[in-house]
Amino acid sequence: MINFKQLHHFWSVARAGGVVRASERTGLAPQTLSGQIAALETTLGVNLFRRQGRRLVLTETGDMVLDYAEEIFRLGTELEDALSTRSAGRALPFRVGVSDVVPKAIAYVLLAPSIALPEPMRIVCRENKLDQLLGELAVHKLDVVLADSPLPPHMDVRGFSHKLGESPVSFFATPALSASLKGAFPACLHGAPMLLPGADAAVRRPLLRWLEDHKVHPRIVGEFDDSALMKAFGEAGVGIFPSADLISDEVCRQHGVQRLGTADSVRESFYAISVERRLTHPAVRAISNAGPMQSDSTDTTP
Incomplete structure (x- = not known):
């Protein structure tokens, strides 16, 4: 030893x-x-x-x-x-990595239980690509990583993926763009300008499959790794964009758009990924226990 x-x-x-x-x-x-x-x-x-x-x-x-x-x-x-x-009663640091494909409003909803703890927390948020954040998690520079998928099996990181919740996906457009569409949802999406999440987003493939199953072929005009940037383009009327229905009211209010309809069979999931040692952090426990649709932790040891 x-x-x-x-x-x-x-x-x-x-x-x-x-x-x-x-x-x-x-x-x-x-x-x-x-x-x-x-x-x-x-x-x-x-x-x-x-x-x-x-x-x-x-x-x-x-x-x-x-x-x-x-x-x-x-x-x-x-x-x-x-x-x-802790002994001095000062705020305990809570270092969170947020994958750039996770919407900011969703990240807030998921982190809210840590803010409500009786013990004061000082949240330090970092946004980056998932693989970069997992590298920082592995060397304990982060307490938890929020992602839209569990820990990838190819990552050389011992960790636990805790499902915090999921939401169906809806489509949104500005009133002007919405008025120009023809037919009912989802047929109105056919041939319409569409903004999609980037290749790293777990929801991208199910969305494309859903569109194919409904024989709807929109015109893809943009792909975005950053969900906030995609919404900004959508707010400008560049195209229709998808987002978790869980935050549909806020999306409509913040970006001045309308909800066109919901792809109920397409579910966007959100996970807290932590290494075993960090499961004792009170904020990690709080967000894991308060997930709207809890599931057992998955040990993804390589």
């Missing part, structure tokens, strides 16, 4: 750039630091440093061990901060 005191001495020397400089910073004798690093190398069965002239430089393995040590001691500092924050 790794001796974390020895690992900390290795980390200090690597960050300082040498034993003498680390000795000056830590107040420990150079011989003590060298002995601790030698003991760690014996335990691990690898060389962490090599001589380059009069300097010590990290080996390739040493670089890898340093990366792990940086994360270990960063998490240790984070733990101390979290405990002191």
Whole structure:
């Protein structure tokens, strides 16, 4: 088993750039630091440093061990901060990654239970591609990731996917565009300008299949990874766009559009993805327990 005191001495020397400089910073004798690093190398069965002239430089393995040590001691500092924050009554950080295909209004609905907790929370939201967010989740830079699909099986991340809810999908258009359509829904979509979610959106394929099943072939004029950008184009009258019916009233109010109809068989689902260690975070538990349509957590360990 790794001796974390020895690992900390290795980390200090690597960050300082040498034993003498680390000795000056830590107040420990150079011989003590060298002995601790030698003991760690014996335990691990690898060389962490090599001589380059009069300097010590990290080996390739040493670089890898340093990366792990940086994360270990960063998490240790984070733990101390979290405990002191809780004891002092300050807001507990809740770091959330939101996949760029998840509508902002949906993200708010899903995160609302964490805001209502008696323990004060300070939400830090990051938006990005799902794979980028899962990378940050894997190294504990995020507490949870909100996505429109479970953790992909090809991702080298141990995690749990918690289904928070789902909604049928409706189609929206400006009053002017709506007035120009012919026929009843969904036939009115045939030949009409249509905006679609990008290829990364889980709902895209079911939508296309639904249109095909109804023998409706709209004219695709735009594809968007960012759902907010798609709605902005829809608000400008560029085309009809789909959105979760769960937030239809807000979509109509915010973007000045009308709901044309609902594809009831197309369901847009939303998930909270977390690593096992983070299941203890009170905000993660709150949003998982409050999901409108709960399901069992799925362990997606590769």
